[in-house]
Amino acid sequence: MNESLAMKPRDYKSGIKPIWCPGCGHFSVLNAITKAAAACGLAKDDTVLVSGIGCSSRLPAYVDSYGFHGVHGRGLAVAQGLKVARPDLTVIALGGDGDGFSIGGNHFMHACRRNVNITYIAMDNEVYGMTKGQASPTSPEDWEGSKLTPHGPGVRPFKPAAMALASGAPWIARGYSGNPNQIARLLAEAMAFPGFSFLHVLSQCITFCPQQTDWKAIVSDFEEEPLSRADEAAALFLSEDGFKTGLLYREPRAIWPPEAAPAEDAKLVLRDLASVFQR
Amino acid sequence: MNESLAMKPRDYKSGIKPIWCPGCGHFSVLNAITKAAAACGLAKDDTVLVSGIGCSSRLPAYVDSYGFHGVHGRGLAVAQGLKVARPDLTVIALGGDGDGFSIGGNHFMHACRRNVNITYIAMDNEVYGMTKGQASPTSPEDWEGSKLTPHGPGVRPFKPAAMALASGAPWIARGYSGNPNQIARLLAEAMAFPGFSFLHVLSQCITFCPQQTDWKAIVSDFEEEPLSRADEAAALFLSEDGFKTGLLYREPRAIWPPEAAPAEDAKLVLRDLASVFQR
Amino acid sequence: MLQDEFSLAITGSGGAGVMSVGELLLQAWAEEGGRGLLRKAFGPQIRGGEAAALLKLTSHQRYTASSTHNLLLAFDWENFSRFGDEIRLQPDSIVLCENPADMPDSLQVLQPQIISLPFKELAKNAHPEGRLNMLALGVLGALLGIPVATLKSLATHKLADKVEDYRDAAEACIDAGVCAAPDLAPALPAAKAEKGWYISGNQAAAYGALVGGVRFVAAYPITPASDVLEYLAAPLERMGGALVQAEDELAAINMALGAAYGGVPAFTATSGPGLALMSESIGLAVASETPVTILDVMRGGPSTGIPTKSEQSDLNIALYGLHGDAPHLVLAPLSISDCVFTCAWAVQLAQRLQTAAIVLSDQFLGQSTAIIDPPRELPVIESSSRGSRGDHYLRYAITDDGVSAQSIPGDHDQRFTADGLEHNERGTPSAGALDHQQQLDKRARKLTALDPGDDWGETHGRGSVALICFGSAAAAVTTAYDPLTAAGIDCRVIALRLLAPLPLEQLMEALDGCTRIIVIEQNHGAQLLHYLRGYLEFSGSFHSVATPGPVPLSPATIVTAVSEVLDDE
Amino acid sequence: MLQDEFSLAITGSGGAGVMSVGELLLQAWAEEGGRGLLRKAFGPQIRGGEAAALLKLTSHQRYTASSTHNLLLAFDWENFSRFGDEIRLQPDSIVLCENPADMPDSLQVLQPQIISLPFKELAKNAHPEGRLNMLALGVLGALLGIPVATLKSLATHKLADKVEDYRDAAEACIDAGVCAAPDLAPALPAAKAEKGWYISGNQAAAYGALVGGVRFVAAYPITPASDVLEYLAAPLERMGGALVQAEDELAAINMALGAAYGGVPAFTATSGPGLALMSESIGLAVASETPVTILDVMRGGPSTGIPTKSEQSDLNIALYGLHGDAPHLVLAPLSISDCVFTCAWAVQLAQRLQTAAIVLSDQFLGQSTAIIDPPRELPVIESSSRGSRGDHYLRYAITDDGVSAQSIPGDHDQRFTADGLEHNERGTPSAGALDHQQQLDKRARKLTALDPGDDWGETHGRGSVALICFGSAAAAVTTAYDPLTAAGIDCRVIALRLLAPLPLEQLMEALDGCTRIIVIEQNHGAQLLHYLRGYLEFSGSFHSVATPGPVPLSPATIVTAVSEVLDDE
Ligand SMILES: Cc1ncc(C[n+]2csc(CCOP(=O)(O)OP(=O)(O)O)c2C)c(N)n1
Ligand SMILES: Cc1ncc(C[n+]2csc(CCOP(=O)(O)OP(=O)(O)O)c2C)c(N)n1
Ligand code: SF4
Ligand code: SF4
Ligand SMILES: [Mg+2]
Ligand SMILES: [Mg+2]
16 A cells, blocks of 8 residues: 555545535545555556435545445445455445435345445445435434425434444444545444444435434544443444444454355366266 | 134134144244134234244134235234334234344334334244254254255344344243144233334244254243343343243333324315415 | 517525525515526536526417526636536626626627626625625626515525524615616516416326325435425325325335325326336336336436436336236326416226326426416316126126226125236236236226326417427427428427327327428337337328437527428438 | 157156156167156155156257157156156057056047056065166166166265165166067167267356356256256366356355456356346346346246246346447357357357347256266357556456456556446446446447357258247247148248348348248247338238247247247238
8 A cells, every 4th residue: 555655535536526415424534535545555457336215325426436336325336346346446335325325225124134345335324315305314313404394204213323233233323424534433343343334424414304404412422332232232223313423333243255265267167067967 | 802702712813724833833823813813802804913934924824814925024014014003903023033133133123112002912932943054043043954054044033022122122931832722811901002012932943953853851931920021021031941831021102103193185285285285 | 679588697605605695586586477597507426516596488378398598697707617618698688797707708709788796795794694696696686676575585485494694784785786787688588467476397196196185205316306295295195195104116016016006096106217116116016906107317328327407208108018908098287387277187997997006207397487378277086986886796897988987995794806917807816818808908997997188288370390398398389389480381280298108099080181290209219109119100201309308498499490490301 | 669758657656766767778878879858847845745757769969859769768657647647658558557547538549559567566576675776777778788787886976975785775676677678579669889978958057157268156046947057066166167046146246256357257057036136137247238148948938937937938138138339249058068168158259349248048958967978169269358458457448349347456557447437448327418428339349340150050951931030939939940840831941040130131142032931939929020110121021929938948839839820921
């Protein structure tokens, strides 16, 4: 990572101007990513950011690395396929709460289970920003900001950390867009972690949820050592307010796929296959 | 439910011969359903069984009620739509572990969260029976029975009860195909429960997982009162072997949608709408 | 002096309230018995950035986007310039602006009639809280001859939930604007006698769905269809129906099928990507004979494409996007106003034929607001044939018209299991050749036996060159008819509302005497052309005018393209 | 006496080992240098129930299902009868059975040549563990003139993992069967000199994918495509590639796109319902120009349909199932053997054109086992144009042939973000009209500029009536050519391997001199007919022979249908 010597966070910006609203929390995540990249000396050519669709999912174009801006909800699938095919790359999947927990919920669960060695950043603003402010799975039950759900969604919010844990994610952290330095530190750690690392970021949508500026007063640091017992973590994730930030849970387990045996020559394998048919 | 006076379990059979292999666990679930139906005096005309695709999902045709055999993984969505539109009906969704936890995983999570007043029976044989024996999300990590995953799936199994809990299901029970009477009892209770009730049934696939006949020796009764604290339940579901049967968790919460106000005349509403456009 | 159309553009920054001026002006115009259209244009930013309200006042209802504007009010030149050449003027256009000196060269060369107004100062002088946009409303209202009282009452109504000071400021600014308005009398279209409805295509579609009988909606938000859902939530609740925001489109369509199976007419709205996701389960609707209506508000494709702009490129997937042989209904509203009728009709046809109906609206129809004649009353068609069942109920009975009696849960002793597996008449799964053939025949027959009556489409003129189009393109093509005829091109317009089943008989009759067909559509692949060629027995020649979005179809371009096609021969 | 084909059916209960006899017989026939086909038929039960091995020994490779059989070996009559009239005989057929008295009437009336053999007794006498099916193998092997040593060595090889006693029993039963075989010398086809490959279409497709360069597969099991995946897992692992069993088809196609974006040729296999689910993301492959190959092993549709039987009814969705204008490749193997070439070619075309390729195989091709000539070598086409990039890398550069240089992660300083949003040449999202038009043009041009060479299809004969078909129908249609010609019908066969882009030039050339086209296909809606009519400039007349599954297309039916079509004129 010789590149690192010279690299500053701004060197990781692509120069494309974000379409985000001024004050959007996603700017912080972008800044945190370039900071973490600079801190780790991430090789631009060997890094891929993969996303779905949403305001948050626009991020890859703003970073000077390889990127894949896919379809809504499927970023994690793309990222896993890429990493399994190209284990040499650093792969970061990212997207919004709608992208990741609503339409993409199934891939989220199964990615946690599968434990491919990638990092997933969910930029959670409890709303569908891109489509102009409908409730997302993480919206408060009584949030009446959308005409689609005029009395609020009325449904228990999705608990990302609890779901990740129950699904088997071995590394779970939470950041807040008001504290990009913390996000950058967590992200650096996430990338270093061998396995699926889930970084849940509370990233405010200033346009459709202006009340989220209050988050500043609510977030707190998780000051303990990360939990490693699933039962303790579950008790925490099912009871907390969802505003504790920091590395919350860490319990490494075998990544998938397991290390492969050295590849054989494809021609040889094809010849063997043919010989079975010729038998 | 006057019907009940005369009804025996066999009266709830449709007369269509199941395509299942002799010894398949799904027969027990069918028997348990007809037993519970008879015990509750279920009105055939007001009951709908909804399923996806799989051996298990063939079940609705074998019961003499209304039925909807949909596409793979989407039974829960059909069932929720039906119940929201027709709150007067008794709606039971059912299907296999592949149907419910693999392709249908997203609907499972969101159904638990949404808490529509239906019952969901997952007939879990840890395998895709219908497609001839591939690993499912609940297959043991080292199950080498499928050529698709010759070294076993190598992935942490999906924990249905833990996922249901983390997603917000208020009623979680487990049955075993070797004990249809218990399934019938649990099912009767599930139908009576106001909200989303999740009945996880260990239902052996004799053809592709003959080793599951060993389950008989492993299953045990959950002899305590059902848990009502989520943290305790999580600790249990994340640590247990998955073979405790009985009602495991019960903590009612508001069902969705909330009781509706009396309907207004549609013509009147249309006139009001028109008047806005005419304003 | 009267003229047919008058176009005006108002541009500014996203926060400047440009759209409010556009909306209030059009509403005021409606009060006067006028007809007109409002399109909104934004930059790529989610919020802020540039904004333009593009208005067209007309004496008719064939709404098309304007290629040039008779009047431009630019709050500033920077935001105007960001639209590139999206907003064009003509030499006699009026330009209202603050700093004529900064006007871009592209406008200078046209030498328009420039009127300089000190917007900011005027607004400030009118009221300390004064806003540019209310001043602009006054200026433009005066120019269009709208009574100041109408402007004020609409503005204060719109600001009803703001503090009073805000409303006072608005009134003061409107007054100041009226005073400052230049003394010009642009040629405007005549007003109709009857006051029209002020409605967007997406509102009209929502209204139409309700008129058609929809009482259950499940959907997942997507641009440009989300507002259909937003309009539906409240009235559905009042009617005792329900709207479910689903976790994804797969859930949405299946929830709809559940409700429909329960006998409650069900609907969903989406756009291309969502339609693609729904396609497996639309096939289930066809096979299980469960009615459902899917509104696709088309946007630029393929893939995520251009979500905020219009295109007619989902015709292929709507017609052919289901696996297996899965005949179903495809319709397309011919105008904003027609969104009411076409959606209502689609719902009723789906219910009657117990199958899926896909309605192809698009971003242009859906997100433009227009003043329309009050929509025609829809004769309520009785939905399918419940009640005619015998003792041995066969849910999928073979019938002459392909439609079988459909029971719903709760019906006494008419139980059945709906199935997407091939089945016999009773509904029991069957892999038998005869059952398969019979059920395929039956499902196809439902559509071929349908007599769509006169509503299959609209025709205009009797010339020998048929200009065939569908849906949203109808207005532009019909508008091109007069200039084409004037240019000596002997043409007629055939606009299809019903696309599947293709109304072959009616179409052949409408084509009687034609020697050439030119298919005009807003997509790249000439999708309608190939579809028609695949089914029509037409001995003349086929030609194509296919232009993709995002620029709306314009009558002028059509006139040129059609002339070129005919010259080429 | 030699003849072209000899068909035999072996029926019994699912547990009786009927399929093993079929497989071993065909393997033995392969050892002798023969050619032949094995189809398997089961009842609706998951396991158990009735089973039939349907064998055809041939002197050619135009494998079609047999409409009647020259020989039937029925272990019992009950299971035979469950097949209804799926298994037919002819008057000179040989019937081997235990109880001729119980033979169904439908067979009695044909007065076949009945040979009664006490199967059970013979097997029991041969060995205490003796099984009927090995006895049957002996009997049939002897009748077909296969050396007993060959039968034994194949049988013991198959039973390699069983206990020795089991193998001894098999050998003893085979001997007994050979002894008990009736003294008949049925007319059999001649053997070819070269020993063929014993392979199913799904195996051939898997092999072809690997030959084409596939090193990553992600998929979700579905009948009848799952076995493709099962064949791929082990070789991929050895090659250093990977196979991921995804949670659903949405994940599968997107995982494949991820790998392909990473430069690793990627593949998935599915059937109709899965293809429908994948369609949104196949559109992403097209828009982001990420290569991927999707094998659709077609089954009866619509919806869940008839999962275990064959049909060609996914043509529409394969051609048209993506939203927006999304040009991509569609191919169809013309035979079991051709599954190798067509899959390999599809993968290479997808890589070269950086787009999606859909390959339409079907259950008949995929799950039948055949003896094929060793497949032809495939010239490895260089995949796309990496390395030709300048300093200012434009991932989506406008080029003459529509193909741009594609970098992959790891490539130095050629970074870009792949996007399904419309974009400019660099890949930056753009809603601009020019960018949209240029990228649509470019993506369409990739396909129109493709010169498929001679591999676009196959033709046979030069008559004036063109019988056009695609994929799996080719064998039946080609087989019908001789009897049709003999009946005085002056025809030719055109079988399409490449369906999109439609090879118009080659097709017109192949049609030279034709006055009539009859499109023959195994679906209900005449999907190929309408597709061809939509694109072909053909002045003659079009006719359709479209019959849905589940019964395989038969040359005899085609002969009749074609004659009828021509008589009707
Ligand atoms: C299949 C599909 N369905 C729906 C959409 C519309 N859509 C685009 S972004 C989005 C939600 C965005 O919310 P989130 O992921 O939370 O991101 P945010 O904009 O809040 O950052 C939706 C529903 C789509 N693009 N594709
Ligand atoms: C969209 C789609 N993908 C795949 C399939 C194939 N398929 C049918 S059933 C099944 C899995 C069945 O497993 P499970 O749900 O566990 O039921 P079981 O047969 O074990 O009772 C699959 C993958 C399908 N029918 N549709
Ligand atoms: S709408 Fe919300 S999430 Fe989207 S850019 Fe604006 S502030 Fe950010
Ligand atoms: S394959 Fe397994 S799950 Fe399916 S019917 Fe047989 S035993 Fe039951
Ligand atoms: Mg969000
Ligand atoms: Mg299962």
